[in-house]
Amino acid sequence: SSTSDTEILGHLIMREEGRMIDRICNSLNRLDGAFAFLILIENALYVARDKYGLRPISMGQLPNGAYVFSSETCAFEVVGAKFVRDLEPGEIVRVKNGNLKSMLYTNDVVDKICAMEYIYFSRPDSNLDGINVHTTRKLSGKQLFNEAPVDADLVIGVPDSSISAAIGYSEASGIPYEMGLIKNKYVGRTFIQPTQEMREQGVRMKLSAVSSIVKNKRVVMIDDSIVRGTTSKRIVRLLKEAGAKEVHVRIASPAIKWPCFYGVDMSTIDELISNKLSTEELCEYIEADSLAFISEEGIDKSIHYNKEEHKCSLCLACFNGEYVTNLYDSFETEKIKKGKI
Known part of the structure; x- marks a missing residue:
């Protein structure tokens, strides 16, 4: 109903069943292309990078321990966050109750960032x-x-x-x-x-x-x-x-x-x-x-x-x-x- 192709991911997630992490991972595996998604639900934040690594996304941490994410590391300095690491191609990170969990939603990865x-x-x-x-x-x-x-x-x-x-x-x-x-x-x-x-x-x-x-x-x-x-x-x-x-x-x-x-x-x-x-x-x-x-x-x-x-x-x-x-x-x-x- 919109002109944003990101809407497709929302529809795919809604059609899946089971735990939210499984629904998101199954949906991501149906996509082929470049993306860096942040998915916010009531009690958790999910961050995913495409399996080719075409688009960058990095993780930082504020002095109070909260995690922040950005497509460019320069944003971390603005909010006073410290760079932690880059997300890997095909990686999904969940932040829930202040805890971070990471996994690969696919093993079919290629590291080819856009020049x-x-x-x-x-x-x-x-x-x-x-x-x-x-x-x-x-x-x-x-x-x-x-x-x-x-x-x-x-x-x-x-x-x-x-x-x-x-x-x-x-x-x-x-x-x-x-x-x-x-x-x-x-x-x-x-x-x-x-x-x-x-x-x-x-x-x-x-x-x-x-x-x-x-x-x-x-x-x-x-x-x-x-x-x-x-x-x-x-x-x-x-x-x-x-x-x-x-x-x-x-x-x-x-x-x-x-x-x-x-x-x-x-x-x-x-x-x-x-x-x-x-x-x-x-x-x-x-x-x-x-x-x-x-x-x-x-x-x-x-x-x-x-x-x-x-x-x-x-x-x-x-x-x-x-x-x-x-x-x-x-x-x-x-x-x-x-x-x-």
Whole structure:
């Protein structure tokens, strides 16, 4: 009766019989995809992470002993909680009468956290599966310079999620980092706006170029991703209208060519400009002087900077079409690859 797919879990639980923990576990085993659920009933709280580990969720504890849960560890500091641990893929935790009980609702688990959690979604001060977001983004900027160097006068990042990568690119290249773009803090993320008109209006309201910094300069503009291309095109124009001599765009993620079916609002292949245009064609479309994306190997290396401690792998489906779940039969998959879906 609503537009939220979370409602499905509620219906499944109501149809099951037995103890609540069994009803929830049986229901979770009927779901295939990405989720991090908090289920509150009269006398208990249940928290579950999907069996692929696509979405992160962490547990903390307040000084009074109460348990708290969040998709990002940065929330714990706000409420004065201490980080305890991350929930494992396929794990369910019950908190009842101040006591915590944990179990796996399935043994069919794969640890493949979404790469975009590190690239775009999360705050830099969060740790996901023990990996710091700012560190990964900074390393991706350094890796991006190694893969796609350019001769320029200054490096700027598109605020806010690209600042860390821009700092990394600046450090690796020796090109000074400057604040060439200013963000209006009262505008939401344009990427998730529902219509194209709202996204373009959001970009106009959200960013302004600092003319005194970029005028007559060769600028390296670091951004976290290109989805539809409209935001990048608008920002390049902003910088050139502000007097930038050259704008070289470097993207701290591989090209997004495939739709995400795990909770991100980009459901059709027609929306993804990198699926339709080559890097050279996209460079021309956004009116940049050059354009380069980090490689899949480069982003994996940046996120898994300590292989001994971080053994989880990444979901890179939006970059390479290799989905964690079985979404289609072979006929439909071929239609997707040909751009017919």
